[in-house]
Amino acid sequence: MSFLRIQNISHTYFTKKSAKTALSSISLDIEEGSFISFLGPSGCGKTTLLSIISGLLNPSSGQVLVEGRPIQEAEEPLIGYMLQQDYLFPWKTIEENILLGLRILNKSNEISRKKTFRLLKEIGLEGTENQYPKQLSGGMKQRVALVRTLAADPKLLLLDEPFSALDFQTKLRLEDLVSATLKSFGKTAILVTHDIGEAIAMSDTICLFSSNPGQIYKQISVPEQLRNLTPFEARAHPEYASLFQTVWKELENLEK
Amino acid sequence: MSFLRIQNISHTYFTKKSAKTALSSISLDIEEGSFISFLGPSGCGKTTLLSIISGLLNPSSGQVLVEGRPIQEAEEPLIGYMLQQDYLFPWKTIEENILLGLRILNKSNEISRKKTFRLLKEIGLEGTENQYPKQLSGGMKQRVALVRTLAADPKLLLLDEPFSALDFQTKLRLEDLVSATLKSFGKTAILVTHDIGEAIAMSDTICLFSSNPGQIYKQISVPEQLRNLTPFEARAHPEYASLFQTVWKELENLEK
C-alpha cells in the first residue's frame, strides 16, 4: 500500500456569488521515500492541493490517506508544510521561530535543538538567532522558514516554492542539502516549483498539471541515473538536458 | 550625462541597540534606455538599493541623481517600482488595482485605460478584472503587480524579482513582453533577479554584488549579439551558454 494516497480529489472555492473549481479528480499514489515535484502554470491549483494534503483545507470531494488513514486521524503530526510565503512570526526571534515546531510537538531537547542550529548554519544563517524576521532580507526569511519546517522532522514534506527568492548559488546549495537530508532519512517529499531544472534534479517523479480546472496532465519518471546523483551533479548529466527538453515540450503543449 | 547616477551610496540600518551596514560606497552610472540586472547573494542589499533609488529610503550617505537632479525634485514621477512582494490592495478589485497608478498620476483616460487592459490580457489574466487579490494564486498576483507598475508608464523601471513566483513558460513569455515593451519605448530598467539566465537574456549590463557589506563586485557587459535578441531567442544563442559559465564562475568566486 502506498504511503500517501490521493483519491479523486476535487475542490471548488465558493463565495456567495461565485464558484471556482481549482482542482478536478486528482488521484495520485506516492511511495514512502519518494520525491515528487508538481509543475504547472500559475493558478493551476498546486497550492490548493498541498493545503488539502496537509489537512488544512477540506476538499469538496475525495480523500487523502496517509499510511492508509485520513490525515486528521494520525496520532502524531506527520507532515511538514512550508507555505508559499514565509509566515515567520514577526514577534519571535529567528531562534524562537525555528524551534517553534519542536516545542509544539514536545520534541524539544538538547539533541534536536543542536540539530536545528546546525541546519541554520548549513543554510547560511548562523548568527541571526537573535534577530527578528523584519531585519532579514526576503531570501533569508525563506530559508528560515525552511529550517523551521525541517526542524520538526516530519515524515512527509510539502514544499511550496521554497527556493523562489534565493540566488542561484544558494539555491543549488540548498537543493543539495534538502535532497541529502531527505534521502538519508528516507523521507517522502512533494515540491512545488516553477523551475523545470529543479524538478528534474531533485525528484523521482514529476507531475505536470494543466489548469482550468487543475488536473494531472502527465506523470514523468526521472531516470534512475539522475535520481542517484545530487541535484548539483544531476544538472551536469547528459540525461538532464534531454529530460529538460521533454518536460519543456510537454509544458508547451499544455499551453495550447 | 547619464540618465541615472548613483553616487557613492552607503546605507546602514540602525536600531537602538545595533547597526547593520547593508550597502557600502555604491557608484553606478546608467544610460537612458539601458537595462541593468542586479545579481547577488540573498541579503546583499539589492532591495535596499532599489528603495534608495526610488527615493523611498534616504541613504546614510551619497546621492542619486535622475537626469541630473535628485529624485525628490522631479516634476513628475519618473519611477515605477515593483516591490519584492505584490502588495496589491486587498480591498480593491484587480481592475482598481491596475488603474491605481494612472488615477493618482491623473493620467487616466480612455487610451491609457485601454492600454492597461491590453497589458492585463497579454500577461494572461483577462477576465480577472472584477476579482479580488485573495482570489488569485501567488503567481497571478505577482503578474497583476507588474501590470500595475507598467501601466503608469514610468521612464525608469525598478523590478524586484518580478518573475520569481511564475512558472517557466509564463516567465519566458513575460520576459519577452517586458523586454519588448521597454525597448520599443526606450525605457530604462533595473531588474533584481536570482536567475542568471534571466539576467543574461534580458539585460545590457549585469552588476554582481558581494555582501557584508553590499558592494558592486563586478560589472559584466552582455555582448551586442545577445542584446538585440528577445530573451527567449537569447537563451538559445551559443554566446548565452558561455556567458552563463562566466557569471556562474564569478558568483562562485564571490562565495569564497
Next chain:
Amino acid sequence: GKEEVQKIRVAEVTRSIFYAPQYVAIEKGFFKEEGLEIDLKTTPGGDKTMTALLSNGADVALVGSETSIYVSAQGSKDPVINFAQLTQTDGTFLVSRNKVDNFSWDQLKGSTFLGQRKGGMPQMAGEFVLKKNGIDPHNDLTLIQNIDYANIATAFASGTGDYVQLFEPTASVFEKEGKGHIIASFGTESGHIPYTTFMAKESFLKDKQDTAEKFTRAVYKAQKWVYEHSAEETAKAIQSFFPDTDLELIETVVDRYKKQESFAKNPILDKEEWNNLQNIMEDAGELPKRISHDSLVNTEIAQQVTKK
C-alpha cells in the same frame, strides 16, 4: 456586664448640613452611649439609599419620607417604616438674582424660575409653596425643571433664570459671593412635613426593637442638643463631616435651619405632618395612592423615647 457594641449600618441619601443632628449624634457619642456603632455610608439618590435598605445592604436609611410611600404603593411584603424624623420642613431657599427689597411672592409672576427636578420632594414642596402663594407654576412663570440637582447652581451662576430654588450651603455661598440674594425660605412656607426620616424594614423594627429604640434615643438626644447649644457649637461639632466647608458657612447654615425649625425637635412623625406630606404630593400629581399613617409610620418607638 458590659453590653456588646452593636453595629448599625446607616445609608444617608446625601451629605448635607441639613442633617446636622445626625452628625452631632455621632460626633458627640450619643450613639456610643447607647452601645451602638454607626457605619455611615452616603448613597447619593433616594433610589440607591432605598435599594441598599431593601436589599439588606443597610439597616437604617436616612431618606425622604416620600420614598417610603412610593415603595409601599407598589406593594411590599416587608414594608419600609418611618420611625424617627430628622428634619421637618423643606430645606431649600428662594434665591433671586437681583436684590429685592420688599419681596412678595407676586413678584415671581412673569419671571423665569429655576426649580428642582420633577418627582423629588424639593420640587413638590416648591410647587406647593408657589400655589399656596397664588402662583400657578405652570402658567404664571417660566418654570425650568430639567436640570440635575447637582447642576442647578451652575446653571443659575452661568445666567439661567431670575429666581432659583437652592439648597444650603449653595444659597449662602451665592449670597456671600453676591451672585444672588436669599429672599424667602420654602421651609418656612411649606409648614411642617416629614422631610427626612430614618427608616427601617418592618422586620428589623420587630426583631430588634430595643436597637431601634436606642438609635432613636440617640437621635433625640442630638436633636435636643442642637437646640440647646449655639449654632457655632453645632457647627464645630459637625465640622469633621464637612472638611472643605468654612466653619463660618456651616454656622450660617445651621443657624438658618435652626431658626426656621427645620431640624425636628423630636423624632415623632405625627399624623398631621404625614397628611400634609401626602397633600403636597397629591397636589404635585405624584401621589400614587394615599397610605394611612399607621401603616407606614411607627410612632411608638419615638414616643417611648421622648417620654422619659
Next chain:
Amino acid sequence: MKSKSTHIEQLHKQYIESLIREKRIVRTYQLFIFAFFFSVWELSSRLEWVDPLIFSSPSKIIELLLTKIQDGSIFTHIGYTVFETILGFILGTLSGTLLAAILWWSPLVSKVLDPYLVILNAMPKVALGPILIVALGPGFTSIIAMGAIISVIITTIVVYTSFREVDPNYMKVLQTFGASRFVCFKEAILPACFPTIISTLKVNVGLSWVGVIVGEFLVSQQGLGYLIIYGFQVFNFSLVLMSLLIIAVFATIMYQLVEYLERKMIKSSNQ
C-alpha cells in the same frame, strides 16, 4: 461538460444552503437565550426569589409600556433620545476619526498630544456636566455634546492605533506613483482601516447611547434618560427597566444599521 457545470451549480447551492442553515441555528439559539432570560426573570420575580420591587418583572414592564403607548407619551421620549443619540454618534465618530487623521498626519503632534489624550480619556465625563452647562447652556446641545464627548477620545485612540498599524509597504506602492501624503491616506490608510473604523463605530453606537443618557441625567425633561432618572426619583423601577429595554432595542437597531453599512462598504470581505 454540461453535466459538470450543473454539478458545480448544485454544490454551490448546497454551500449557500449550508450558510442559511447555520444562520437559522444561530437565530434559534439567540431566541432561546432571549426567551430563557425573560422567563427566568418573570418567574424569579413572581416567586420573589428576587425583590420584585427592585427587579420589577417583564409582565409589569409590558403593562406599563402598553399604557405609555396608548397615551403616546413614550414616542416623544424615544424620539428625543434617538435624535440626540444619532447626532452625538455622528459628531463623536467624525471628529474622532478626523482627530486620528491629524495625529497620523503629523507624528510630532501625535507624540506631543499622546499624554493629553490619555488624560482626557480618563476624565470622568459625568463630572464635566457643569462645564458643559456653562459652555452650552442647560439644554439640548449639552446632551448631544455629552453623547459626542464620551466617544470622541476613544475613537481617536483606537482609529489612530489602527492607522499606524497599516503595512507601510502599501504606502510605498503609492509613493512610487508620486502620491502625496493625502492621497496615501485616502487610498491606503483609510480603506485599510475600514474594518477597525467600523468596529469602532459599533462600539460608539453603544457609547453614544451612554453619553446621551448621562446627558439626559444632567439636563432634560424629555427622553429615556429622563424617564430613568424620574423612575429612580419616584422609586419606580418598572419605569427604569422599561426605559433600559427600549434603549436596548434601539441600540440594536442602530447597530444593525452600522452592520448594514459595513457590508455595503467593505466589499472585499465577501469571502
Next chain:
Amino acid sequence: MKSKSTHIEQLHKQYIESLIREKRIVRTYQLFIFAFFFSVWELSSRLEWVDPLIFSSPSKIIELLLTKIQDGSIFTHIGYTVFETILGFILGTLSGTLLAAILWWSPLVSKVLDPYLVILNAMPKVALGPILIVALGPGFTSIIAMGAIISVIITTIVVYTSFREVDPNYMKVLQTFGASRFVCFKEAILPACFPTIISTLKVNVGLSWVGVIVGEFLVSQQGLGYLIIYGFQVFNFSLVLMSLLIIAVFATIMYQLVEYLERKMIKSSNQ
C-alpha cells in the same frame, strides 16, 4: 577596516542622539501646552473672564491641595480610589480578554452572542447602580465592579475583532505542527494581538477611572469620586476640580506603567 567600524559607531551615536533630540522637542512642546493651559486658566479666573466660583483657579486649587496634604486626608482618598481602580482595571481587562478568547474559540458562540454584546455595550452602566447594590451590597465591591463592568464589554469587542483579523496563515503554520486550537491561540493569535490588547489596556486605564468614579458616586464615604460628589453638594468647585486634576495625574501614571509594560512585552517592535 578599523576606521570604518568606528565610522559606523559614530553614525550610530548620531542616530541615537537624534532620537534623544526628538524626545526633547516633544517634551518641550508638552510642557509649553501644560504651562499655557494653566496660566490662561489662572488669568481668566483672576480677570473674571470666567466665573471663578465655577471654574475656580489653579492657585486656589493648589492652596486647597496643600491644606489637604498637610492634614493627610487626601492620601486616604487617593489610596482608596487608586486601589479600586487598579482592581477594576485588572478585572475588566482580564475578563474582557477572556471573553474575547471564548468568542474566538467558538464561532457559534460568538455569532449567537454578538447582538447581546451590542446591547450590553449600549446599556448606560450608571443605571445599573441599584442592581449592583442589590448584588454586591453598598460598598467596596460595588465600586470595583462598576470599574470593571464599564470596560469589560468594550475590551471584549475590540480584542475579539483583533483576534479575528490575525492572518490565518500563521495558524496554518502551527496546525501543520499538529498544534491544538489552544496552542494556536497561545502562539499566534494572542501575541499577534498584543499591540491591540495593549492599546485597549491604555483605553481601559481611562475607563476604569471613569467606572470607579461613577461607582463612588453610587456608594462611598472615601475616595476622589466621593470628593467630587461632595464638592457638588457643598458647591465647592475647587474641590471638584482638584479631584479631577488628581485623577488626571494618577491616570497618567497608570498609563505610563502600561506603556512600560508594552515596551517590555512587545520586544519585536524595536524598530
